[in-house]
Amino acid sequence: MKIFYLTLLCVGLMACSSEADRLSDNELRAKIQECDYAVGLTAVELQVCNNYHRECKRRLKEGRFVCN
Structure with a gap:
């Protein structure tokens, strides 16, 4: 059962990474702000x-200053 949850977690994390790639600069900036203030x-x-x-x-690294 633990392996199932670990696999599910890994798949979810990979999806999150690709989600970040698709965000606009403004959307990414907003997500970062939410993370920085979350408790x-x-x-x-x-x-x-x-x-x-x-x-x-x-x-x-691409020369796009998006986040503070």
């Missing part, structure tokens, strides 16, 4: 926020 996030929510931050860094 009591679950492990999955923290990983989603990490994915948003990683996407900000990727866009910065």
